[in-house]
Amino acid sequence: MDCNYIRGADLSHDSELNQKALAYHADPKPGKIAIRITKPFMTQSDLSLAYSPGVAAPCLEIRKNPDDVYRYTSKGNLVAVISNGTAVLGLGNLGALASKPVMEGKAILFKKFSDLDAYDIEVDETDIERFCDTVAAIAPTFGGINLEDIKAPECFEIERRLVERLDIPVMHDDQHGTAVISLAGIMNGCHITGRSMENLKVVIIGAGAAAISCARIYRFMGVKEIYMSDSKGLIHAGRNDLNPQKREFAASEGMTQKEAFENADVVVGLSAPGSFSLEEIALMAPNPIIFTLANPVPELFPEEVRAVRADAIIATGRSDYPNQVNNVLGFPFIFRGAMDVRAKTINMEMKVAASRALAALTQCEIPPYLEELYGTKLEFGKEYIIPKPFDKRLIVEVSASVAEAAVKSGVARIETFDLEAYRHTLAERLA
Structure with a gap:
């Protein structure tokens, strides 16, 4: 059924679970995700490498060769989880703001199950063209875009347009x-x-x-x-x-x-x-x-x-x-495989x-x-x-199969692909 309104779903079946979920999201720190630093950053020398003047070097290299962005930045391991909140779970149109707990949840699932970093982005826009323009404008930041909780039939057109406009994996x-x-x-x-x-x-x-x-x-x-x-x-x-x-x-x-x-x-x-x-x-x-x-x-x-x-x-x-x-059995591993071969x-x-x-x-x-x-x-x-x-075998079996299919179907951009070596790399990610 096409239900784009807030349904009066009876959640009394899960009343105890709901209370636990609210406490889980609120304490001891609101939300479910945070950012961590991945390089040494304790000294003046570290500061000069991480930011000015040292950061100019990778900027210039990327300007000369755009593919170097995958070498010098986190783009290749970073997914955007994007929604306008028009079809949140089975609850209907809750709006962009109320969709944020779900989008944060998707972000931690990406990290937990496939070691992909993810930012949740809630876009307060229901117009298809403006929504697509917004996503396309920020796309250079990311190696893949996971669209989420966007109602039908708009979601079909949004995904189609973004797939055509962007050269990174996009999936609703x-x-x-x-x-x-x-x-x-x-x-x-x-x-x-x-x-x-x-x-x-x-x-x-x-x-x-x-x-x-x-x-x-x-x-x-x-x-x-x-x-x-x-x-x-x-x-x-x-x-x-x-x-x-x-x-x-x-x-x-x-x-x-x-x-x-x-x-x-x-x-x-x-x-x-x-x-x-x-x-x-x-x-x-x-x-x-x-x-x-x-x-x-x-x-x-x-x-x-x-x-x-x-x-x-x-x-x-x-x-x-x-x-x-x-x-969660699909999207972390589909994006992992797709992004690793730069599909x-x-x-x-x-x-x-x-x-x-x-x-x-x-x-x-x-x-x-x-x-x-x-x-x-x-x-x-x-x-x-x-x-x-x-x-724990999911990341190996699913991501490797997806990556191999990308290579065989001609949408991968890496020049060489060693399936067994890739499977070994996947096994080490969450060891």
């Missing part, structure tokens, strides 16, 4: 992060249930940024039968209120959402609580793959789904249930490479430290189709 994570992680989960769901991507019947509830990107990547991977619903019901050819993105996935005229659920293999919820029903779930094919990804409150909680479909493979967007479709863009080949790496990693033997950390036995199957965020 709400679109592509969810697509990459959910695709990995569906791949493994197919593996467990003996399905193939080409023969899936997929229902997507929601038609915003993530939903459109999910549908596109599923189609790229061979899914032919995709049905999509928005706040007005199933998207079909008889409707005259569809934007171009929705029109890509219009079904036959007159079809209903309930009919779309009949014998469906997969449902991906990217909407709001209650946007599809247990009665519709009951109509799905045996061993259905059911992703209820509205966040923080899912369309249906897993225990509700299991009461109707005990045979289901279930995933949510929450960390307190198995199979969390968490974008000019993040293309479909790179995103699919990330999905394949995630799916394959889930099927590997589980390291003991991961089971100790999560306090449970982890084994590939219905309760474990997606890796855990604290799996």
